Amino acid sequence: MARLNPKSKxxxxxxxxEILRADIVDGKYQPGDLxxxxxxxxxxxxxxxxxxxxxxxxxxxxxxxxRQRGRGSFVSHRGLEEGLVRIVSFTEDMRRRxxxxxxxxxxxxxxxxxxxxxxxxxxxxxxxxxxxxxLRLADGEPLSIEDSHLVHRLFxxxxxxxxxxxxxxxxxxxxGIRWSSAKQTIRAVEAVSELAxxxxxxxxSALLYIERVSYADNQVPAEFxxxxxxxxxxxxxxxxxx
Amino acid sequence: MARLNPKSKxxxxxxxxEILRADIVDGKYQPGDLxxxxxxxxxxxxxxxxxxxxxxxxxxxxxxxxRQRGRGSFVSHRGLEEGLVRIVSFTEDMRRRxxxxxxxxxxxxxxxxxxxxxxxxxxxxxxxxxxxxxLRLADGEPLSIEDSHLVHRLFxxxxxxxxxxxxxxxxxxxxGIRWSSAKQTIRAVEAVSELAxxxxxxxxSALLYIERVSYADNQVPAEFxxxxxxxxxxxxxxxxxx
DNA sequence: TAGTGGTCTAGACCACAAA
DNA sequence: TTGTGGTCTAGACCACTAA
Numbered sequence: 424m425a426r427l428n429p430k431s432k433x434x435x436x437x438x439x440x441e442i443l444r445a446d447i448v449d450g451k452y453q454p455g456d457l458x459x460x461x462x463x464x465x466x467x468x469x470x471x472x473x474x475x476x477x478x479x480x481x482x483x484x485x486x487x488x489x490r491q492r493g494r495g496s497f498v499s500h501r502g503l504e505e506g507l508v509r510i511v512s513f514t515e516d517m518r519r520r521x522x523x524x525x526x527x528x529x530x531x532x533x534x535x536x537x538x539x540x541x542x543x544x545x546x547x548x549x550x551x552x553x554x555x556x557x558l559r560l561a562d563g564e565p566l567s568i569e570d571s572h573l574v575h576r577l578f579x580x581x582x583x584x585x586x587x588x589x590x591x592x593x594x595x596x597x598x599g600i601r602w603s604s605a606k607q608t609i610r611a612v613e614a615v616s617e618l619a620x621x622x623x624x625x626x627x628s629a630l631l632y633i634e635r636v637s638y639a640d641n642q643v644p645a646e647f648x649x650x651x652x653x654x655x656x657x658x659x660x661x662x663x664x665x
Numbered sequence: 666m667a668r669l670n671p672k673s674k675x676x677x678x679x680x681x682x683e684i685l686r687a688d689i690v691d692g693k694y695q696p697g698d699l700x701x702x703x704x705x706x707x708x709x710x711x712x713x714x715x716x717x718x719x720x721x722x723x724x725x726x727x728x729x730x731x732r733q734r735g736r737g738s739f740v741s742h743r744g745l746e747e748g749l750v751r752i753v754s755f756t757e758d759m760r761r762r763x764x765x766x767x768x769x770x771x772x773x774x775x776x777x778x779x780x781x782x783x784x785x786x787x788x789x790x791x792x793x794x795x796x797x798x799x800l801r802l803a804d805g806e807p808l809s810i811e812d813s814h815l816v817h818r819l820f821x822x823x824x825x826x827x828x829x830x831x832x833x834x835x836x837x838x839x840x841g842i843r844w845s846s847a848k849q850t851i852r853a854v855e856a857v858s859e860l861a862x863x864x865x866x867x868x869x870s871a872l873l874y875i876e877r878v879s880y881a882d883n884q885v886p887a888e889f890x891x892x893x894x895x896x897x898x899x900x901x902x903x904x905x906x907x
Numbered sequence: 908t909a910g911t912g913g914t915c916t917a918g919a920c921c922a923c924a925a926a
Numbered sequence: 927t928t929g930t931g932g933t934c935t936a937g938a939c940c941a942c943t944a945a
Contacts, residue, residue: 435914436915455780460931470915470916471915472918473914473917474914477915479931480722484726489787490787491789491931492922492923492924492931492932493922493924493925493929494789494923494930494931495929497784499784606902606903607903608901609851609873609900609902610896611871611872611874612853613870613871613896628855629871629872631852654852654853654854658850659852660848660850661848661851676932676933678934702910702911704910713937714936714937715935716933718913732911732912733912734911734942735943736910736943737911789924909944910943910944910945911941911944912940912941912943913940915939915940916937917935917937918936919935920933921931921934922932923929923931924929925928926927
C-alpha cells in the first residue's frame with residue numbers, strides 16, 4: 424500500500440485522491456465493488472476523517488464513486504461522458520476521461536458555403552469556407568467523424584498551418600479569436616455506409632449526431648461543426664436544475 | 666438577516682446554501698461583489714467553519730461563486746442561466762415545440778429494484794419501485810416510450826391514483842416532493858423490435874436514449890427515468906458557454 | 908501586519924442498512 | 927447490535943494578498 428508524504432508540496436487529500444483514482448481506473452476496484460470504508464482509509468493512511476471525506480467528495484463529483492448510507496462506498500459503472508454545458512475540446516474531453524486521444528485529418532479544403540450552412544454561419548451562400556474532416560480516436564479506436572466549417576475570412580491561411588491535428592481552439596487563439604458561446608442540436612441518426620466504413624461499424628448503426636455553431640467573443644458565428652459519434656462508444660452528460 | 670433552524674429536517678449547510686443562493690440570484694450580491702468572508706458567515710449564522718465551507722463548495726461547484734486565497738469569495742459573472750439547463754416536463758416541452766401532446770399508459774406495477782437501477786437511485790437492490798411505462802404522442806403520432814421508476818417509499822399508493830397520464834411532476838407535489846436537480850445521460854441506440862413496434866418504426870432504427878436520475882429537494886434520488894425518442898422526430902438543443 | 912481562503916486534526920451525534 | 931456514511935463542532939497552522 425502506498426504511503427502519503429506529509430512533507431510533499433501536494434496536499435494529503437490530493438495524494439490520497441490520486442491513489443484511489445488510480446486503483447479504480449486500473450481496475451483494482453471493479454465497478455460495483457465496495458471501496459474501503461472511511462474508517463479503514465483513516466487507519467490505513469493516518470489521516471483524519473475530514474481529509475478522507477474530501478477525497479471521496481472529489482471521486483463522487485467525478486462520477487467514479489457513489490455512496491450509500493449504512494452500506495458503504497462503491498465504484499460506479501460509467502462510460503464515456505461529456506459535459507453538455509461547457510464547450511470542451513476533444514482533447515480535454517478525452518484527457519478527463521482517461522482516454523488516449525488521437526486524430527487523423529481526412530481532408531482539408533476550401534469550399535463555397537451551401538445555402539444551409541450559410542444561414543447557420545450568417546454569411547452569404549457561396550462565401551469561402553474551410554472544410555476540415557477529421558477522424559477522432561479514443562485509445563486508438565475510431566470514435567467520431569468531425570466536419571468543421573470555418574469562415575475563411577476569419578482564419579486566413581489556416582490551411583497552410585501544421586496545426587490541423589491539434590485543437591482548433593489553439594489555432595483560433597493565434598487568430599485572436601476567443602470562443603464565447605455555442606448553440607448545439609443533438610440527434611440520433613443511422614450511419615450511412617461511408618461513415619460506417621470510416622468508423623469501423625456496420626451500416627445503419629445508431630450514431631449520436633451533434634451540430635454546433637460556435638460564436639467568437641463578438642457574437643460572430645465562426646465555425647459550423649458536425650460530429651457523428653459512434654453510439655456504442657459515446658454519451659453526453661448533463662446536470663439539470665429544477 | 667435570516668436565521669438557521671437547528672431543529673429543521675434540512676441540514677444547516679443546506680439552509681445556509683439556500684439563503685446565499687437566493688441573495689445572489691436576487692441580486693443582493695452583484696457579479697464581481699465580495700460575499701461575506703467565511704469568518705463573518707461563521708459569526709452571523711453561528712455555524713462552524715466546516716459547515717460554511719461546505720456551503721461555499723456547493724456554490725463554487727454550481728459556478729455562482731469563485732474564491733481567491735488572500736482576497737475573498739466573489740460572485741461569478743457568468744453564473745445564473747448559463748450552464749444551468751432546466752428540467753422540462755414532457756407537456757411543457759411539447760407546447761414549446763408547438764406539438765399537441767398525448768399520453769397512453771402501457772403498464773404500471775410494483776417491481777423490485779435491479780442492481781443497476783438501485784445504484785442510480787442509491788437504494789438497496791430489491792427495494793420496491795413503481796414502474797410506469799408510457800407511450801408519448803406528438804400530434805397523435807408516437808414520439809417516445811418513457812419508463813419511469815419511482816422509489817415507492819416516497820410515493821406510497823401512487824398506483825391507486827388517477828393521475829398517471831398527467832405529469833408526474835404534479836403527482837410529486839401531492840407527496841410534498843419538489844424536484845431540485847437531475848443528472849442525465851444521452852446516447853444513440855438502435856431500436857429493439859418491441860420498441861420499434863410501439864413507436865411504429867422499423868427495427869434497428871436510431872433512437873435518442875436518455876437516462877435521467879431526478880433528485881428531490883433534499884438531494885435524495887426519487888426517480889429513475891429512461892426515455893427512447895424516435896430519432897426522426899426529436900432532437901435536443903443546448904446553449905454552451907466558452 | 909492583518910485578513911483571507913487552503914488544509915488538517917480529533918473528536919461527536921445521527922440515520923440508516925444488515926445481520 | 928454493529929458498522930456505514932451524513933452532519934457538525936472547535937480548534938490549529940499554513941500560504942497568499944493587500945495595505
